[in-house]
Amino acid sequence: MGALPSSNRISAHDRAVLNLKVQRDKLKIYQKKISVILEAEHSAAKALLAKGDKPRALLALRRRKYQSTLLSQTDKQLETLEALTSSIEFALIEKDVLYGLKQGNEVLKQIHKEMTVESVERLMEDTAEGIRYQKEISDMLAGVMTNADEDEVEEELAAMEREVNGVPPEVVLPAIPSAPQTALGPSEEGEKALRAKERARARKAALERAVEEEPQPIAA
Amino acid sequence: MSSIFGNNILGNNATLVGSSSSTAPSIFPPLYDFPPFFTRYPNASTWTAQRAAWSSLILAYCKAHKLWQLHLSDALETELFHNAALGRRLKHQDAVEVLEFMAKEGQVDWIDESNKTGVNVWWKKPEEWGSVIFDWIDSTGQKGSVLTLYEIAHGDLTTAQEFHGMEEGMLKKALGVLVKRGSAQIFGSGEEMGVKFF
Numbered sequence: 001m002g003a004l005p006s007s008n009r010i011s012a013h014d015r016a017v018l019n020l021k022v023q024r025d026k027l028k029i030y031q032k033k034i035s036v037i038l039e040a041e042h043s044a045a046k047a048l049l050a051k052g053d054k055p056r057a058l059l060a061l062r063r064r065k066y067q068s069t070l071l072s073q074t075d076k077q078l079e080t081l082e083a084l085t086s087s088i089e090f091a092l093i094e095k096d097v098l099y100g101l102k103q104g105n106e107v108l109k110q111i112h113k114e115m116t117v118e119s120v121e122r123l124m125e126d127t128a129e130g131i132r133y134q135k136e137i138s139d140m141l142a143g144v145m146t147n148a149d150e151d152e153v154e155e156e157l158a159a160m161e162r163e164v165n166g167v168p169p170e171v172v173l174p175a176i177p178s179a180p181q182t183a184l185g186p187s188e189e190g191e192k193a194l195r196a197k198e199r200a201r202a203r204k205a206a207l208e209r210a211v212e213e214e215p216q217p218i219a220a
Numbered sequence: 221m222s223s224i225f226g227n228n229i230l231g232n233n234a235t236l237v238g239s240s241s242s243t244a245p246s247i248f249p250p251l252y253d254f255p256p257f258f259t260r261y262p263n264a265s266t267w268t269a270q271r272a273a274w275s276s277l278i279l280a281y282c283k284a285h286k287l288w289q290l291h292l293s294d295a296l297e298t299e300l301f302h303n304a305a306l307g308r309r310l311k312h313q314d315a316v317e318v319l320e321f322m323a324k325e326g327q328v329d330w331i332d333e334s335n336k337t338g339v340n341v342w343w344k345k346p347e348e349w350g351s352v353i354f355d356w357i358d359s360t361g362q363k364g365s366v367l368t369l370y371e372i373a374h375g376d377l378t379t380a381q382e383f384h385g386m387e388e389g390m391l392k393k394a395l396g397v398l399v400k401r402g403s404a405q406i407f408g409s410g411e412e413m414g415v416k417f418f
Binding site for chain 1 (some may be wrong): 301365366367368370371405407408411412416418
């Protein structure tokens, strides 16, 4: 088939669809022909009846009836043909969709290949290692500092916080008129020492807590 | 050139004024009601202008009546070449000469080159028809599908299209333009020709 040098752009599917469509066209042409015959028989019957030739008018009408059954049969055939044609066209589209899905799947697989479970585990281990190392360094630094140093650092932080929050660093109250300087409560000095002791205790507790909570390396 | 068929009188028939006889807008130019229009002028330049007037009348007439072909012997009897009100007609020989001139311009082509009995009338050039068909294919989402030639020219889907009823040989020529442009592929043979659009 194919008298013309048709290129490879025409597939076997296209030829099949063309064949179906050609058949459909032939049926349509046939229907046109039958419609003309129907019309002719109708007017023939009318003319015969006018002439008083009843039997032949009846014959013409019978022929007409026969042709009209043919017409309805071709209608059914046409329907079948068109259904087949459109299901082929739809199947071709489905094929394209499937191809698209396949392509997408390939890409997804490729990406997954570059992202294996082992490499993720290794990465997570490395991260844990880094965190542990960082912690060691801070612990060492903390160990180097004395409690007094630590206190000073924290005092500085508190002062900074006050500044940031807009609280004046020291509320300078007007001097209170002299009152008997008997030490009733803990003296200012004593209070300061107490605060330092409390802080030292809190730091120790925090350190212990941190050791307990130290991230466990993920089991390989 | 001071002839009665000079451009100032004829124009290029770009505007076709209604003729006196009919109420519906007619495609006939005022010249159609001018008896000498139907007689060939001996003067060459006048004849050139007359011929040009005839060719635009023929194209306009065929377009208005959706005539794809003119068969000379029949056409000479129609109102196109025969003004019954005036009792004037164009002679066969002169009509052939007009059509030969049009063939040179690519407005018509002879169905049978040797006998010159009729022409295909291209009131749109094959390239234009190609574009019209392709635009229709594109706008109806039929790219990539297979259509029969019968379907394009006589199918139910194209009844509203300008190319509906197109003569098969002409349709093939118009589609040939699309094939050259690479936007269509004709395949199959004989009666069972189909075309796929890209």
